[in-house]
Amino acid sequence: MKKTILALQPLLPDEMNVLENEYDVIRLWESHDPEELLQRHTYDVQAIISTYNSSGVSERLMMALPNLEIIAQFGVGYDNIDLKAAHERGIVLTNTPDILTGDVADAALYLLLNVARRVVEADMFVRVGRWHSGAMPLSSSVAGKTVGIVGFGRIGMAIAKRVEAFDMNIIYHSRSKKEDVAYSYYNDLEAMATDSDFLVLACSGGEETKDLITYKILEALGSKGYLVNIARGSVVCEEDLLIALENRVIAGAGLDVFANEPNVPEEMFKMDNVVLSPHIASATLETRSKMGQLVLDNIKAHFSGQPLLTPVCFAG
Numbered sequence: 606m607k608k609t610i611l612a613l614q615p616l617l618p619d620e621m622n623v624l625e626n627e628y629d630v631i632r633l634w635e636s637h638d639p640e641e642l643l644q645r646h647t648y649d650v651q652a653i654i655s656t657y658n659s660s661g662v663s664e665r666l667m668m669a670l671p672n673l674e675i676i677a678q679f680g681v682g683y684d685n686i687d688l689k690a691a692h693e694r695g696i697v698l699t700n701t702p703d704i705l706t707g708d709v710a711d712a713a714l715y716l717l718l719n720v721a722r723r724v725v726e727a728d729m730f731v732r733v734g735r736w737h738s739g740a741m742p743l744s745s746s747v748a749g750k751t752v753g754i755v756g757f758g759r760i761g762m763a764i765a766k767r768v769e770a771f772d773m774n775i776i777y778h779s780r781s782k783k784e785d786v787a788y789s790y791y792n793d794l795e796a797m798a799t800d801s802d803f804l805v806l807a808c809s810g811g812e813e814t815k816d817l818i819t820y821k822i823l824e825a826l827g828s829k830g831y832l833v834n835i836a837r838g839s840v841v842c843e844e845d846l847l848i849a850l851e852n853r854v855i856a857g858a859g860l861d862v863f864a865n866e867p868n869v870p871e872e873m874f875k876m877d878n879v880v881l882s883p884h885i886a887s888a889t890l891e892t893r894s895k896m897g898q899l900v901l902d903n904i905k906a907h908f909s910g911q912p913l914l915t916p917v918c919f920a921g
């Protein structure tokens with residue numbers, strides 16, 4: 606008998622076809638009445654495919670699905686999954702690390718370069734014909750400047766590798782100092798912000814990092830400093846960021862993630878010192894296809910009693 610999978614969002618068509626050939630798939634995102642759909646399938650669902658951009662998997666959802674065995678997250682971050690509830694129920698969790706690291710690190714770099722060199726603004730300058738009335742204002746160079754990376758895991762390290770090629774200095778802050786890297790480690794985030802020209806966020810989301818970036822940190826980054834966020838919107842206190850941008854407490858920001866996606870504070874639409882991007886750091890065909898394949902492989906491994914390829918270990 607086919608296992609039943611609850612999919613919160615679709616995979617790419619190729620991976621979705623494989624999924625639907627091998628399993629009974631409940632397409633929750635298409636339902637006009639998700640509650641009714643879930644009630645109808647209460648005892649059927651054994652696996653959930655969750656995504657970083659879905660409402661995630663709450664304790665309430667787990668309670669509604671007593672036969673749930675595995676949550677396969679399409680994404681490396683899993684801050685929208687109630688880990689404690691999953692752990693207590695013996696539900697296993699997998700994610701998709703490593704395969705998206707390069708694309709996400711690239712996104713950090715394009716945001717950094719875009720906001721410093723005013724690329725989006727320059728494009729608009731040409732399109733609306735302002736070039737005819739004179740030259741565009743100057744931008745800021747990046748060479749010789751210091752990048753403070755917050756979160757020095759897989760993506761943070763890949764950002765450092767790319768930043769080096771732009772002749773920039775690298776410093777970092779994470780929970781722990783890395784023994785095998787030569788860059789200066791800052792235990793104190795505010796001190797690192799003071800020493801940074803660019804503060805690049807690449808840490809995990811969730812309660813532990815919620816509002817890590819406050820007005821105080823932005824003030825420390827200073828009026829010539831830029832914030833780049835490819836981590837999670839929750840890491841930044843968005844109200845503080847708005848005030849800091851409006852008052853030029855910092856020079857600008859490049860943002861791929863927001864506190865309440867897809868809602869972006871409308872004040873930002875009018876700001877010429879902000880580059881906005883709709884949470885697409887890993888959104889290339891190649892990477893999204895690999896992520897979908899890894900989701901399929903983890904589910905297959907689970908149901909055939911094989912070791913999971915990329916399990917999330919529950920800490921504590």
Ligand code: NAP
Nearest residue numbers: 682756757758759760779780781808809810835836886887
């Ligand atoms: P990772 O290897 O687990 O790295 C996470 C890093 O965050 C680690 O260095 C960790 O510190 C640090 N960290 C955790 N809590 C912290 C805290 N309270 N203060 C400071 N640093 C803290 O994960 P990854 O693969 O690099 O991914 C990082 C995050 O990027 C994901 O969790 C996700 O939220 C985000 N992401 C975003 C996109 C996007 O589309 N924008 C795509 C992929 C991932 P330690 O090393 O000391 O443990």
